[in-house]
Amino acid sequence: MTRSISLAVIPGDGIGPEVVAQGLKVLTAVLPQDVKLETREYDLGAKRWHATGETLPDAELESLRAYDAILLGAIGDPSVPSGTLERGMLLKLRFAFDHFVNLRPSRRYPNTASPLAGDPAIDFVVVREGTEGPYAGNGGTVRGGTPHEIATEVSVNTAHGVERVVRDAYERARARPRKKLTLVHKTNVMAYAGHLWKSAFDRVGQEYPEVSTDYLHVDAATIFMVTDPARFDVIVTDNLFGDILTDLAAAVSGGIGLAASGNINPTRDFPSMFEPVHGSAPDIAGRGKADPTATVLSTALLLRHLGHENEAVRIEEAVSADLAERGETARTTDETGDALAARAAG
Numbered sequence: 001m002t003r004s005i006s007l008a009v010i011p012g013d014g015i016g017p018e019v020v021a022q023g024l025k026v027l028t029a030v031l032p033q034d035v036k037l038e039t040r041e042y043d044l045g046a047k048r049w050h051a052t053g054e055t056l057p058d059a060e061l062e063s064l065r066a067y068d069a070i071l072l073g074a075i076g077d078p079s080v081p082s083g084t085l086e087r088g089m090l091l092k093l094r095f096a097f098d099h100f101v102n103l104r105p106s107r108r109y110p111n112t113a114s115p116l117a118g119d120p121a122i123d124f125v126v127v128r129e130g131t132e133g134p135y136a137g138n139g140g141t142v143r144g145g146t147p148h149e150i151a152t153e154v155s156v157n158t159a160h161g162v163e164r165v166v167r168d169a170y171e172r173a174r175a176r177p178r179k180k181l182t183l184v185h186k187t188n189v190m191a192y193a194g195h196l197w198k199s200a201f202d203r204v205g206q207e208y209p210e211v212s213t214d215y216l217h218v219d220a221a222t223i224f225m226v227t228d229p230a231r232f233d234v235i236v237t238d239n240l241f242g243d244i245l246t247d248l249a250a251a252v253s254g255g256i257g258l259a260a261s262g263n264i265n266p267t268r269d270f271p272s273m274f275e276p277v278h279g280s281a282p283d284i285a286g287r288g289k290a291d292p293t294a295t296v297l298s299t300a301l302l303l304r305h306l307g308h309e310n311e312a313v314r315i316e317e318a319v320s321a322d323l324a325e326r327g328e329t330a331r332t333t334d335e336t337g338d339a340l341a342a343r344a345a346g
């Protein structure tokens with residue numbers, strides 16, 4: 001457990017600054033007096049790009065290494081060509097700091113609106129690979145702009161990269177009461193990558209006899225996430241499948257405004273980065289409408305990662321209690337942050 005926390009804060013674009021302000025409010029409220037929180041804000045995102053053309057200069061990336069953790073709002077703006085910031089800043093960070101475990105828990109909190117019939121219990125965690133797969137940037141285009149253009153986006157899967165994330169997922173499954181791990185892929189079509197994933201899953205599984213396993217093709221996994229989400233305990237999957245599945249998981253378990261995530265570097269060679277699952281939501285930015293709960297819950301993951309388990313639980317309990325009493329009245333982003341901070345402070 002750290003008695004001081006140095007935190008790099010990247011508010012980013014759209015609703016990012018709005019929700020990060022609430023995350024910091026709750027973090028400050030929950031920490032004991034003798035734990036010092038030092039923050040430095042990084043000006044990265046659309047505004048910076050328009051002013052300087054920079055996404056994440058190497059010197060800034062290097063300076064981020066020194067922190068215990070990073071808190072990110074979201075990046076991406078309609079005024080910037082799609083992918084510029086997502087790849088130039090967000091993926092650059094995830095790759096450079098070897099965030100190979102993208103941890104995305106889904107839990108049904110009381111009194112939340114699920115579109116699913118029968119009010120199902122939901123409590124699973126997706127372990128999404130964070131540094132490889134189709135997001136590796138391995139592709140290109142030939143004959144661009146002509147009717148004969150050919151674009152490729154090659155999924156990169158290394159034995160090292162797959163095995164380490166699969167092992168992490170087994171560890172997490174073993175530590176949970178149900179001890180169940182589901183591999184999600186598309187081995188029937190993506191045969192090369194699928195074989196690598198499935199054989200790593202089976203091989204590593206021999207070391208975890210107490211963990212029960214199953215396999216689902218990703219298309220079928222989306223069916224079960226809607227018809228029978230209670231069947232899932234821990235899911236391990238690649239970068240793209242995990243991205244898509246976790247937006248769906250958020251939608252069925254109470255909404256995208258509640259979904260937290262951690263980009264974890266389990267070896268602790270680099271700072272891990274915590275952020276809501278959602279993006280910058282330009283459609284509601286600047287209107288005080290964004291739900292900051294996902295960011296607040298991401299700060300709980302951050303605290304847990306740094307060894308502050310009690311404070312992490314206090315935040316999760318504050319969210320649970322607040323949701324139970326939120327009712328129908330619409331609240332502003334700030335009001336929700338205030339309510340959560342007051343409860344978390346105890």
Ligand SMILES: NC(=O)C1=CN([C@@H]2O[C@H](COP(=O)(O)OP(=O)(O)OC[C@H]3O[C@@H](n4cnc5c(N)ncnc54)[C@H](O)[C@@H]3O)[C@@H](O)[C@H]2O)C=CC1
Nearest residue numbers: 074075076077086256257278279280281282283284290291
């Ligand atoms: N980690 C990141 O920084 C991410 C960035 N993005 C970027 O964000 C931008 C917008 O992407 P979209 O595809 O629209 O996804 P999005 O997640 O930003 O928004 C999807 C829908 O969810 C709603 N929503 C999102 N967060 C919410 C919250 N906290 N409270 C209430 N409603 C919320 C939005 O209003 C929108 O209707 C794009 O530039 C995209 O690349 C997208 C996902 C992750």
Ligand SMILES: CC(C)CC(=O)C(=O)O
Nearest residue numbers: 086087090091243277278
């Ligand atoms: C914006 C992308 C790079 C990533 C994304 O959608 C996510 O991590 O959820």
Ligand SMILES: [Mg+2]
Nearest residue numbers: 243244247277
């Ligand atoms: Mg996403």
